[in-house]
Amino acid sequence: MCTLEKRGNIFFLTLTGDGADEHRLNPTLIASIRTALAEAKSQSTRGTVLITVADGKFFSNGFDLSWAKSAACGSPSEAVNLLRHMVDLFKDVVADLISLPMPTIAAVTGHAAAAGLMLAMSHDYVLMRRDRGILYMSEVDIGMTLPDYFTALVRSKVARPEVRRDVLLRGVRVKAEEAVAKGLVDSAHDSGEKAVEAAVRLGDEFAKRKWDGEVYAEIRKALYPELIGLLGLATRSVVKARL
Amino acid sequence: MCTLEKRGKIFFLTLTGDGADEHRLNPTLIASIRSTLSEVKSQSTRGTVLITVAEGKFFSNGFDLAWAKSASGGSPSEAVNLLRHMVRLFKDVVADLISLPMPTIAAVTGHAAAAGLLLAMSHDYVMMRRDRGFLYMSEVDMGMTLADYFTAMIRSKVAKPDARRDVLLRGVKVKADEAVVKGLIDSAHDSVEKVVEAAVRLGEELSKRKWDGEVYAEIRKALYPELIGVLGLTTKPLVKGRL
Numbered sequence: 001m002c003t004l005e006k007r008g009n010i011f012f013l014t015l016t017g018d019g020a021d022e023h024r025l026n027p028t029l030i031a032s033i034r035t036a037l038a039e040a041k042s043q044s045t046r047g048t049v050l051i052t053v054a055d056g057k058f059f060s061n062g063f064d065l066s067w068a069k070s071a072a073c074g075s076p077s078e079a080v081n082l083l084r085h086m087v088d089l090f091k092d093v094v095a096d097l098i099s100l101p102m103p104t105i106a107a108v109t110g111h112a113a114a115a116g117l118m119l120a121m122s123h124d125y126v127l128m129r130r131d132r133g134i135l136y137m138s139e140v141d142i143g144m145t146l147p148d149y150f151t152a153l154v155r156s157k158v159a160r161p162e163v164r165r166d167v168l169l170r171g172v173r174v175k176a177e178e179a180v181a182k183g184l185v186d187s188a189h190d191s192g193e194k195a196v197e198a199a200v201r202l203g204d205e206f207a208k209r210k211w212d213g214e215v216y217a218e219i220r221k222a223l224y225p226e227l228i229g230l231l232g233l234a235t236r237s238v239v240k241a242r243l
Numbered sequence: 244m245c246t247l248e249k250r251g252k253i254f255f256l257t258l259t260g261d262g263a264d265e266h267r268l269n270p271t272l273i274a275s276i277r278s279t280l281s282e283v284k285s286q287s288t289r290g291t292v293l294i295t296v297a298e299g300k301f302f303s304n305g306f307d308l309a310w311a312k313s314a315s316g317g318s319p320s321e322a323v324n325l326l327r328h329m330v331r332l333f334k335d336v337v338a339d340l341i342s343l344p345m346p347t348i349a350a351v352t353g354h355a356a357a358a359g360l361l362l363a364m365s366h367d368y369v370m371m372r373r374d375r376g377f378l379y380m381s382e383v384d385m386g387m388t389l390a391d392y393f394t395a396m397i398r399s400k401v402a403k404p405d406a407r408r409d410v411l412l413r414g415v416k417v418k419a420d421e422a423v424v425k426g427l428i429d430s431a432h433d434s435v436e437k438v439v440e441a442a443v444r445l446g447e448e449l450s451k452r453k454w455d456g457e458v459y460a461e462i463r464k465a466l467y468p469e470l471i472g473v474l475g476l477t478t479k480p481l482v483k484g485r486l
Contacts, residue, residue, distance in 0.1 A: 103412075124412060157404050183405065209414070212386045219383055219412055222394045223404075240386035243312045243322040 001029060004036040009047045009207035010200065011040045011102075015054035023054050025115045026064035030089045037096040044101045046210040049203040052123060053107045053196055060116025062138065063087070087147045090115055094149055095231040097122040098221060101213030103206045107199040108176075108185065109192040114138045118150055121157050121184070124220065125202060129195045130176035130188040140171045152227040158183055212240045245275045247282055252290045252450040253443065254283045254345075258297035266297050268358045269307035273332045280339040287344045289453040292446040295366060296350045296439055303359025305381065306330070330390045333358055337392055338474040340365040341464060344456030346449040350442040351419075351428065352435045357381045361393055364400050364427070367463065368445060372438045373419035373431040383414045392473045399467040401426050455483045 005012045013036050015023040023029065040050055054060065063086045065079075072079035097104055106123035113136040120126050120135075128135075137154075139146050146168065158164050163182045166172045176188035189195040221228045221235045228235065248255045256279050258266040266272065283293055297303060306329045308322075315321035340347055349366035356379040363369050363378075371378075382389050389411065401407050406425040409415045419431035432438040464471045464478045471477065 124408065159402050159404055183403070186405065206413075209384065211383055215386050215388060216383060216412070218388045222389060222391075223407055223411060225394075235388070237390075238386075238388045239323050239326065241308075243308050243315075243319065243326060 002032040002036050004039055006043070008204075009049060010203045011043070011048060011050045013037070013040070013050060013052045015052075015060060017055055019056040020058075021056050022058045022061035023056075023116065024061055024064035024067065025086060025090055025093075025119070026067045027086065027089055029064075030086065030093055033093050034096060037093070037100060040102070041096075041100060044213040046212060047207040048102045048213065049206050050100060050102055050104045050123075051107060051196075051199045051203055052104070052119075053199070054109050056110060057132075058110040058116070059106075059108045059112040059133070060119050061111060062114030062116045063090070083144075086115075090118075091147070091149050091231065094118065094122045094153065095233055098224065098228065098231060099217050099233055101217045103203070103211070103216065105199045105202055107192075107195045108133065108135075109195060111136070115150075118153055121153055125199075126185040127187050127189060127195050127199050127202070128176040128179060128185045129190070129192045131191055134173040134175055135167075135179050135184055136173045137167050137171060140169060149227065149230045152224075152230050156224040156227045214238055215240055244272060245279055247279045249286070251447075252292060253446045254286075254291060254293045256280070256283070256293060256295045258295075258303060260298055262299040264299050265301045265304035266299075266359065267304055267307035267310070268329060268333055268336075268362070269310045270329065270332055272307075273329065273336055276336050277339060280336070280343060284339075284344060287456040289455060290450040291345045291456065292450050293343060293345055293347045293366075294350060294439075294442045294446055295347070295362075296442070297352050299353060300375070301353040301359070302349075302351045302355040302376070303362055304354060305357030305359045306333070326387075329358075333361075334390070334392050334474065337361065337365045337396065338476055341467065341471065341474060342460050342476055344460045346446070346454070346459065348442045348446055348449075350438045351376065351378075352438060354379070358393075361396055364396055368442075369428040370430045370432060370438050370441050370445070371419040371422060371428050372433070372435050374434055377416040377418050378410075378422050378427055379416045380410050380414060383412060392470065395467075395470040395473045399470045457481060458483055 003014045068079045068082035104123040105125045106120040108120050108128040110133045112120045117135050179185040180188050189198050215238050218238050246257045311322045311325035347366040348368045349363040351363050351371035353376045355363045360378050422428040423431050432441050458481050
C-alpha cells in the first residue's frame, strides 16, 4: 500500500510492496495515498518537503484494470464504469498534490505508466533513475482516451508540442535520459538509490528556504490555471510577509 | 525618479538616482513612468523606439515595501493595503508598455527583482549585462502570492514550464547567461556600456522598418491574449497598408 515517514523536515511517501508490485492505482491505494497526503498537509510547517518513492521494479503502472475487470463480474460495461470511478478518485490525488503546502519531489525508481506517470508529474520536481524503468502513456495502445485532467497536466508540465504528441499520440516508451531531453523529468541518476539521494539533497535545499507552505501552494496553483480549473481548485491572494 | 530623452528616433526612459538607488516602484515613481510613457506615446511616429535603462547597481528591485511600511503608521494591515495599491497602480504601467505604439527594449543594467523584473519583461526585447546583476522573483521567499498579471506575463514570455517553476516557485537568482538559456531575456552583454550599445543597435535596426505604431501595438497585444485580458485591454483589426 503506502506509508508515510518523516525524517527531519522530509516526509517520505512510499508505495510499498514486493519487487514485482506494480502499485496499481485502485480505490484502496488511492485512498491510502490521500490519507498520507492529508497527514503530511496537517503536519506542514515552514521547511517541510514531500518525497514520493516506490519499492521494487515499478513506480506505478497506472489504474488497476484487472481489479476493474474482476470486480465487474464479467460485465464489460461495469468494468468501464469501475475504471471511470478510479479516474474520478485519482483526480483528488492530483488535486491534493497540486495544493499541498510544501515542495514535492517524485523519485521515479521504476516504470511509470499512464496514471502512474501522472502521479509522478503531479509533483513539483521529478527525478528518475537512468539504469532501469521507462515512462509510458499507454492509453493509445490500450485503446482509451485520456481524462481531461491528464491532458491538462501534460500541457502544464510539457511545453513542446512534438513531445506532447510523442508521449500521448505515439505512446513512446521513454528512458530517463530521453525524458530529461523531452522535458518530462528534471534529472536522471545512475540508480534507484542515487535518485533517492538526489531527491533528499534537493529536499534539504528546499527545507533551508523555509517557505511558507500556504504561499508556496498558492504560487504553485497560479502556475497552472488550466489544470486547477479542471481540478476544481481556485487561488487566492496571500501576504504573509512582514512588510 | 525617471527622465525621458530623445536621440534621433529613440526615446530613452532612464530610471535615475545614485548608484545605490533601487528604483523601487512606489506611487511617485510609477506616476513618473506613466507620464513619461504617455509623452512617448504622444510623440510616436513611424520608426520611433523606446529603450528603458536604469542608473546604478539596480534596474529595479520591485515595489517599495519600506515606503508601504512607513506610510502605514505601524499598521501591518495598512502596509498590505498600500502594497496592494502599488500592485494596482503598476498594472497600468504594464498595460501602457503592452499597448505602446512602438517597439520597446529593456537594457537591464542591474538587478531586477519582482515588479522590477516584470517591468523589464513588459518590453518586447530584454537584454542584460552579464558581469553583474541577477533576475529574481522574490515573492516565494518573502511570503506573498503574485498578482494575476504577474503570472500572466511570465506565461506570456516564458515558454518552458520548468523555467516558470524555477523562477516563481523556487525563487532562483538568475544571471544573464542563464537567463538567456531559460528564455527570460534575449541576450547577454559584457558590461553596462555594451548592453546599452546593443540596445541602441537593435533600436536602430527596428527603427529602419518604419512600422506603423498603431498596427505594431495591435499585433503585440494579439500575441498575449491571456495577459491583455487580465490588463483590461482589447485588440482591434486595422488595415493601414496601401493594398
